[in-house]
Amino acid sequence: MPEQPILIIGGGPAGMEAARAIADLGYHAILVEKRNRLGGTPDEAGYAALTPDFRNAGEAMAEMAARIENNPFVNLKLNSTVTAASGSVGNFEVTIQNGQASEKINAGAVIIATGFQHFDPGRETQQYGYYEFDDVITLVDLEKMLRAHNVVRPSNGKPPERLCFIQCVGSRDRQIGNEYCSKVCCGIASKEAIEVRQQLPNCKVFIFYIDMRMYGYWENQIYWPAQEKYKVNYVKGIVTEVLKKGDRLLIRGEDTTMGRPMEIPMDIVVLSVGMEPSAGTCELAKIFGVQQNKYKFIETLGGALDTVTTSVEGVFACGAATGPADLEDSVSSAAAAAMKAIAAVRKHRPLE
Numbered sequence: 467m468p469e470q471p472i473l474i475i476g477g478g479p480a481g482m483e484a485a486r487a488i489a490d491l492g493y494h495a496i497l498v499e500k501r502n503r504l505g506g507t508p509d510e511a512g513y514a515a516l517t518p519d520f521r522n523a524g525e526a527m528a529e530m531a532a533r534i535e536n537n538p539f540v541n542l543k544l545n546s547t548v549t550a551a552s553g554s555v556g557n558f559e560v561t562i563q564n565g566q567a568s569e570k571i572n573a574g575a576v577i578i579a580t581g582f583q584h585f586d587p588g589r590e591t592q593q594y595g596y597y598e599f600d601d602v603i604t605l606v607d608l609e610k611m612l613r614a615h616n617v618v619r620p621s622n623g624k625p626p627e628r629l630c631f632i633q634c635v636g637s638r639d640r641q642i643g644n645e646y647c648s649k650v651c652c653g654i655a656s657k658e659a660i661e662v663r664q665q666l667p668n669c670k671v672f673i674f675y676i677d678m679r680m681y682g683y684w685e686n687q688i689y690w691p692a693q694e695k696y697k698v699n700y701v702k703g704i705v706t707e708v709l710k711k712g713d714r715l716l717i718r719g720e721d722t723t724m725g726r727p728m729e730i731p732m733d734i735v736v737l738s739v740g741m742e743p744s745a746g747t748c749e750l751a752k753i754f755g756v757q758q759n760k761y762k763f764i765e766t767l768g769g770a771l772d773t774v775t776t777s778v779e780g781v782f783a784c785g786a787a788t789g790p791a792d793l794e795d796s797v798s799s800a801a802a803a804a805m806k807a808i809a810a811v812r813k814h815r816p817l818e
């Protein structure tokens with residue numbers, strides 16, 4: 467009897483990569499995605515160019531999707547989600563809901579790749595006025611403007627003369643409870659800053675940060691070019707509030723390098739919102755009974771040495787469902803999850 471298929475939940479970069487790896491190895495995958503298309507958050511949020519290589523995000527996601535669409539080893543179920551599960555490794559019985567219809571499938575192992583959601587800056591950082599002032603936007607809002615080559619002040623449709631980013635919005639914040647670093651926002655803000663300078667060479671761009679956390683090669687690929695080639699101004703400081711002054715915004719806070727208070731007028735303020743587990747990640751953790759960590763991301767048990775094994779045998783997790791991750795981390799962990807899921811179904815294959 468052939469092995470049971472491997473169920474993957476979530477069709478973002480991680481889920482797509484897991485499906486591809488399973489198919490490439492000649493195993494069968496069922497991929498369940500709640501949206502009507504693949505591509506995950508980069509597609510849904512409309513990212514413009516990817517960090518660090520400025521690759522067109524839409525094209526990159528379409529390329530990943532093309533590898534598994536019409537692939538005989540991948541059974542794609544769009545507009546679908548998982549509502550119940552029972553059984554154990556080698557033979558999970560899972561209910562998949564598609565609109566009013568529901569079906570039961572059997573899977574030998576499960577990979578949860580349900581990703582993250584952007585922190586809602588209106589939730590607890592009201593002092594930045596996201597829902598109050600039109601010209602306070604997020605990294606995601608700016609991605610959409612960059613993609614459309616239309617970076618303008620939402621309040622009056624004019625190109626900004628001064629634009630700034632405020633880092634760590636919703637991350638590294640003990641009061642909110644998100645004590646973790648979201649890993650990607652320093653790089654993404656710096657990448658967007660470069661794009662703003664490319665599209666609007668007369669716009670002055672500032673980044674207010676606690677510390678800049680660039681991983682590995684991003685230091686040379688993004689951070690230094692932003693400063694040296696594109697003249698982005700990095701200011702180590704804490705912005706305490708954003709106010710309205712005339713038809714502009716006023717950034718109020720402290721320049722911690724200079725040790726003095728600062729008040730700077732801006733046309734657009736971009737909040738570098740971090741990552742939280744998606745609603746789907748929390749739901750799926752409950753359905754499969756896998757442990758979540760204190761931030762509600764899915765807990766993996768092997769520390770640095772195994773980033774995909776969960777507390778339930780045969781259930782693996784990858785990508786941003788397990789914590790803040792860039793694309794590189796997400797697809798790497800997806801490939802690891804695929805490999806471990808295949809090993810699990812082989813070990814527990816039904817008897818002939």
Ligand SMILES: Cc1cc2nc3c(=O)[nH]c(=O)nc-3n(C[C@H](O)[C@H](O)[C@H](O)COP(=O)(O)OP(=O)(O)OC[C@H]3O[C@@H](n4cnc5c(N)ncnc54)[C@H](O)[C@@H]3O)c2cc1C
Nearest residue numbers: 476478479480500506507516517581582746785786792793
């Ligand atoms: C503003 C911003 C910009 C970014 N830009 C970059 C960048 O340029 N370069 C980079 O390396 N990283 C970037 N990242 C990080 C990148 O978005 C993530 O690394 C990546 O999206 C994680 O992929 P994923 O597949 O784990 O999750 P996601 O992309 O979140 O995909 C999860 C998928 O699961 C689906 N899903 C959720 N719940 C369910 C459910 N219950 N049932 C079925 N399906 C479900 C969702 O619809 C979605 O398709 C950025 C992050 C932010 C915050």
Ligand code: SF4
Nearest residue numbers: 634637647648651652
């Ligand atoms: S990546 Fe940068 S902006 Fe994002 S939480 Fe970490 S330090 Fe803050």
